[in-house]
Structures are given as C-alpha cells and as structure tokens.
Amino acid sequence: xxxxxxxxxxxxxxxxxxxxxxxxxxxxxxxxxxxxxxxxxxxxxxxxxxxxxxxxxxxxxxxxxxxxxxxxxxxxxxxxxxxxxxxxxxxxxxxxxxxxxxxxxxxxxxxxxxxxxxxxxxxxxxxxxxxxxxxxxxxxxxxxxxxxxxxxxxxxxxxxxxxxxxxxxxxxxxxxxxxxxxxxxxxxxxxxxxxxxxxxxxxxxxxxxxxxxxxxxxxxxxxxxxxxxxxxxxxxxxxxxxxxxxxxxxxxxxxxxxxxxxxxxxxxxxxxxxxxxxxxxxxxxxxxxxxxxxxxxxxxxxxxxxxxxxxxxxxxxxxxxxxxxxxxxxxxxxxxx
Numbered sequence: 173x174x175x176x177x178x179x180x181x182x183x184x185x186x187x188x189x190x191x192x193x194x195x196x197x198x199x200x201x202x203x204x205x206x207x208x209x210x211x212x213x214x215x216x217x218x219x220x221x222x223x224x225x226x227x228x229x230x231x232x233x234x235x236x237x238x239x240x241x242x243x244x245x246x247x248x249x250x251x252x253x254x255x256x257x258x259x260x261x262x263x264x265x266x267x268x269x270x271x272x273x274x275x276x277x278x279x280x281x282x283x284x285x286x287x288x289x290x291x292x293x294x295x296x297x298x299x300x301x302x303x304x305x306x307x308x309x310x311x312x313x314x315x316x317x318x319x320x321x322x323x324x325x326x327x328x329x330x331x332x333x334x335x336x337x338x339x340x341x342x343x344x345x346x347x348x349x350x351x352x353x354x355x356x357x358x359x360x361x362x363x364x365x366x367x368x369x370x371x372x373x374x375x376x377x378x379x380x381x382x383x384x385x386x387x388x389x390x391x392x393x394x395x396x397x398x399x400x401x402x403x404x405x406x407x408x409x410x411x412x413x414x415x416x417x418x419x420x421x422x423x424x425x426x427x428x429x430x431x432x433x434x435x436x437x438x439x440x441x442x443x444x445x446x447x448x449x450x451x452x453x454x455x456x457x458x459x460x461x462x463x464x465x466x467x468x469x470x471x472x473x474x475x476x477x478x479x480x481x482x483x484x485x486x487x488x489x490x491x492x493x494x495x496x497x498x499x500x501x502x503x504x505x506x507x508x509x
Contacts, residue, residue: 175464179476181421181445185218185453188476192461195334196222200277200326201460202319203229204258204312205287207236211340211420212286213243214449215456219282220244220251226277230256230269231287260287260311261297263502270318279329280322282460284338285312285397294357294384301501302356304386308393312339313400313498317506323413332412333466337404338459339397341417341472341481347372347391349484350399350494355392359383398472398485399494405468406488407508414466416459417481419474421445423452 176191189196201219206212206229217240220227227244231237237255244253254276258269273280289307297306316323316337327335348368354360359379368388371377376387397417404415422445458476459465470478471486484490499505 181475183454185450185457188454188457189218189222193222195461198225199281200226201282203284206231208239211452213240214453218453220248227253230258232259261307266314279326281326286340290390292386304389304393309396314502327412333414335413337415339401339417341397342394344391345394346482348388357389399491403491403495417472418455418459420452421447423447
C-alpha cells in the first residue's frame, strides 16, 4: 500500500514531489522521453521543483530537450539540468548516450524510462526490430543495462529500496501478451496463448496490408515493460534496487500524433478523464519516491496507487524468456549479479 491512499487521477506531480521533497533533494535523476507538452516534461518539472543534485533529460530531439531545460532553468534556477540526445530506435545512439551519462555522474539514484512511441504503420529500428517493440522495450532494456553500474553505485550509498527504475507502461498491455513466435508483428502463425485478445474495437483490431497490427504491436511493447519490471524486481531487491511499472493515465499529449481519425476516436474512448502533463506525472513520482515502496508490495501502479495488471505480466517464466530474447536482440548479456 502507498503512503497516501487518498491520491488519485487528479493528483498533481508537483504535489507528490513536494510531499517527498527529502527523497529528491541532492539526488541524481534521469528521465527519458522529455519533450514539451508531454508526460516527460511534467515529470521533469516535478523533480526539478525539489532541488535534485543533477537532473538529466534524455530524448531524441535536441530542440525539444533544450526547450524543457530552458523552462526548468527559468523556473528553478538552482537546478543543475543537463541534456543528452538519445534515439531509442538505434542501439548505437543508446550506447553513445549511456557513455555521456556515465561521464556526467558517478551514480544514478532514479531512472525513469518514460519514453514511448506508438505508430499506425510499420517501422523498423536501426537493427531491424519492429519499432514499437524495439523503441519501447529493447531500447530501454539496453539503456538500463548500460546505466546499471551507476544504479548499483547509488544503491550502495542509499537506504535499501531508495534506488529505483521506473518503467512507463499502459493499460493497453491487456490487449496482447508477448508474441515470441512473431515479435516483429509479421503476421506469422502463433500459438493460442500468444494471440491478441478479442473482441477489440475495429480500429484496434486493424491489420494493415503488410500484415502489421499497430495496436497489438503497441500492446506487446507495454506488456514487455511490465515483464521487464518484474524481472528487475525479482533479481535486484537483494542489491537494494526496486523497480515499478506505471500507467500514467489518459494524458493529453502528442503521443498519438501518427494516428488517423478512427484510431484517435477509439483511443479517446479509453479514458473518461484526460489528465494534463502534471497530473500525468504523479504516478511516476509516487513509484519513484514513496518510502512505503522501498520494499515491493506490488508491480504496477495507476492513479498513484497499486493496480492489478494482466495475469501474464506476473509470470516469472515469461519474464525470464523475454529477458533472454532481449539479450539476444542487443547482442550481449544483462547480468544483474
């Protein structure tokens, strides 16, 4: 249970940061996917409000990063905010970004894998991985691996559970498990347990001419975020590092800018309340800061509280299978020992 069960969908990220100010001040924090008018911006501003030691913003577009960094410097002049470009669809870019981060800080207290992408047509990463699975899961998997020594160092200097990895997922994960036989969504035959869940709204069930299923691809990547979190939780608690997955809620942002009108309408019906970016950041802040969460009492949060995720996201065997597939796709082992 969280420390503040009265918090919910309207809770402000700034309010959460203010409540847990002592767990932000003097700590090093990194957030991916930071751009104006997005959840990453709301998250960055909330953390910046309470005097972190170094706040690193990582995203693909330098102009967008600089715009958020400028806003933070104007609002909170005492904050040491730095920017790092990263393209999570390019493993070379991820390695370069991780190298730069390692040169900036000796330890990393909180990593927020906030970046996410959703597309209506087939795209590929630089390595030939389906874009949503590649950028939403494989990219953060590699980035976390490369930053793990910094997280490990922070954990050695902090109370158990205060060092955290937060992975943004979505309630959309409920539409698909991991398609191990077809993770690139090429419409290959898959066993019954890997088939998408139905019935779905027609827009979500859409299959493109080349066999691509955009919503299934997105859902698979969001399931992967939770299974990644599960594996981290299971293996890192002994090191004093905790991980949580979060659903930020329906947030008015630019995430779905690639969608056509039919898809946009279907998505609009998935939430009765649409949050601003400050409210969209609040669950991330709870997951990253609440001292009641120093020892895992759950896996997945929504509206600032623990929330049940699909049963298959809690399957340790599936999490381990995904871990090994992810290692294969980055070409190296991610050893947590």
